[in-house]
Amino acid sequence: MSMIDKEIGDFSVQAYQNDAFRTVTKADVLGKWSIFFFYPADFTFVCPTELEDLQNTYEEFKKAGCEVYSVSCDTHFVHKAWHEESKSIAKGLRIGISKRGLSANIGGRGHSISLGSQGVYLNLSIPGTGISYRTKFKGPGSGASSKSGGAAREMPKGVQVLLREDGTYEYSDQSGEPIRDQALVRRISALPEVKAKKEELSAQYRQDQQDKAKQLNSQMDSFVHIASLSPKVRRSLSQDTSSKDDPETIMRGIDECIDAMTLPVEIAVSYELRGSELWVDLDLPELEDLPDKEYVTLASGALRQRSRTQEALRDDYAKCVYGVSIFVAASLFDSSPGIERIVVSGRTQRRDREGRICDEYIISVKYTRPAFEATDLTSIDPEAFFLSFENRCLTTKTKLFKVIRPFDPHEG
Numbered sequence: 373m374s375m376i377d378k379e380i381g382d383f384s385v386q387a388y389q390n391d392a393f394r395t396v397t398k399a400d401v402l403g404k405w406s407i408f409f410f411y412p413a414d415f416t417f418v419c420p421t422e423l424e425d426l427q428n429t430y431e432e433f434k435k436a437g438c439e440v441y442s443v444s445c446d447t448h449f450v451h452k453a454w455h456e457e458s459k460s461i462a463k464g465l466r467i468g469i470s471k472r473g474l475s476a477n478i479g480g481r482g483h484s485i486s487l488g489s490q491g492v493y494l495n496l497s498i499p500g501t502g503i504s505y506r507t508k509f510k511g512p513g514s515g516a517s518s519k520s521g522g523a524a525r526e527m528p529k530g531v532q533v534l535l536r537e538d539g540t541y542e543y544s545d546q547s548g549e550p551i552r553d554q555a556l557v558r559r560i561s562a563l564p565e566v567k568a569k570k571e572e573l574s575a576q577y578r579q580d581q582q583d584k585a586k587q588l589n590s591q592m593d594s595f596v597h598i599a600s601l602s603p604k605v606r607r608s609l610s611q612d613t614s615s616k617d618d619p620e621t622i623m624r625g626i627d628e629c630i631d632a633m634t635l636p637v638e639i640a641v642s643y644e645l646r647g648s649e650l651w652v653d654l655d656l657p658e659l660e661d662l663p664d665k666e667y668v669t670l671a672s673g674a675l676r677q678r679s680r681t682q683e684a685l686r687d688d689y690a691k692c693v694y695g696v697s698i699f700v701a702a703s704l705f706d707s708s709p710g711i712e713r714i715v716v717s718g719r720t721q722r723r724d725r726e727g728r729i730c731d732e733y734i735i736s737v738k739y740t741r742p743a744f745e746a747t748d749l750t751s752i753d754p755e756a757f758f759l760s761f762e763n764r765c766l767t768t769k770t771k772l773f774k775v776i777r778p779f780d781p782h783e784g
Contacts, residue, residue, distance in 0.1 A: 387441075388451040396441070405438035414446045533566060535573040578673035585667040585675055592663050594636040596688050598695030599757070601635070602702035602749040605741070606709075619645060622708045626650070629707035637661060639696060643704075644781065648712040650704060651781050656696060656718040656734070659689045686771035693718060693735060693773070694754035701739040702749055714739045717778035736778035737763040 384397045409426060426440055433440055444451075534542040543551040543560050551557060560566055623645055630641050640655035666680050697716045705711055717736040721729050739761055747757070758765070766774040 386448040388448045388455060393448055393452075401439070401441075405436065407433065407438060407440045409440060409442045411442065411444050413444050414451060533569050533573065535570075535577050541570060541573075574673060578669065581669045581673050581675045585669050588667040592666065592688065595657075595662055595692045596695070598635060598637070598692060599698040599752060599754040600695075600750045602699045603706050604749070605702055605705045605744040617710060622710045625707040626704060629703050633700070633703060635696070635699065637692065637696065639700075641700060646781055648710055649781075650711050650714045652700060652704065652714060652716045654697065654700060654716060654718040656693055656720050658720055659685065662689055662692065683770060690767065690771045690773070691754050694758040697735060697737060698739075698749065698752075698754055698757060702744055705739075705741050705744050712741050715779050715781070719778075720773075732775045733778045734773035734776060735763070735765045736776060737761050737765070738779065 380398060380401065382398050384395060387394055387396045409423070411422065423442060426442070430440060532544045532548075534544065536542055541561075543557055545551065551560070561570070626643060626645070630643075633639075633641070637657040638661070639657065642653045644651045662685055664680050664685060665677050667675055667677050669675055697718055701714045701716055704714055715736070715738050717733055719731045719733045722732050724730050735758075737758060743761070749757075764776045764778060766776055768774070
């Protein structure tokens with residue numbers, strides 16, 4: 373509705389002018405030019421700039437017979453507090469008008485409680501940042517008194533930004549109290565220094581989560597890279613060969629070697645020494661022994677756990693099986709220069725058609741000493757290295773091991 377050529381209605385409000393409170397009515401504006409400058413609230417960071425601009429031209433308005441009134445939803449007590457705190461407002465604010473009626477204001481720099489006909493309000497500001505916050509406690513007739521403002525607390529001169537484990541941010545004052553008002557949070561987030569801090573925290577958060585994912589997934593990595601744990605097999609000429617052909621000495625070295633084996637998976641090793649040839653029987657780990665979960669970092673940096681696919685599990689299990697056979701053979705070759713060939717056969721436990729658990733062999737391979745002495749086992753592809761020797765091993769395209777008949781020392 374247009375207000376042009378309409379007469380102003382009757383009104384009476386409390387104002388703050390020239391370090392004193394006064395009442396402004398319709399009679400004060402009749403017969404002269406008046407400018408009513410409306411702004412949202414005191415203790416905001418844009419309004420002082422505009423009010424100061426008005427002050428810079430105020431004398432020119434006065435010469436033209438025009439008065440300037442600044443109007444907000446605050447009480448005249450809040451106007452006074454803002455005038456006393458802000459140099460810009462102390463310079464530029466001429467008259468502040470409120471329609472709250474009779475009210476009271478309690479508090480000091482950075483915080484106050486307003487009690488009046490419209491209810492009880494908490495007014496907070498962070499001096500030096502331009503950030504303010506106003507919220508209503510109770511409505512009219514609630515019986516509030518100045519003592520009911522115990523929730524008011526002094527806001528510090530800074531804001532702390534915390535990045536939670538889930539990748540979201542929390543803002544708090546210097547005393548550690550969280551800032552929960554979303555309007556205030558949005559204004560804090562828009563500050564350049566806060567944006568810079570968030571970028572710094574986000575980068576560190578993503579790196580920390582990636583490191584954590586790597587650490588959590590390290591168990592799976594240890595299964596896959598067992599072959600890389602193999603010792604370097606020393607050449608026979610570099611070892612003490614005085615007891616090379618002594619079976620008791622060789623077997624004592626084998627027993628000590630088996631006792632000292634440390635792997636991320638549980639295995640059982642039995643053997644038979646036949647001259648310079650060692651026949652080894654391995655009770656291999658099961659597919660179910662491998663972790664079926666993995667941790668990944670999302671684009672936001674958040675850490676999530678997800679199930680591994682059966683294809684990925686079978687592929688890693690195959691690397692684990694080949695790696696175990698290589699590690700055991702390398703360790704045993706290194707235990708004695710008298711061992712020239714090691715035949716490793718590995719078995720797992722599976723249920724037959726009647727539900728009984730039985731041993732089934734899935735690999736059998738004939739390793740030779742010269743190949744181990746000439747190879748750096750820390751960087752090999754365990755499957756390719758395994759398949760380079762005479763072997764019995766059958767797998768499907770999806771890396772499922774089939775049952776095989778192992779090499780037999782009694783075969784012709």
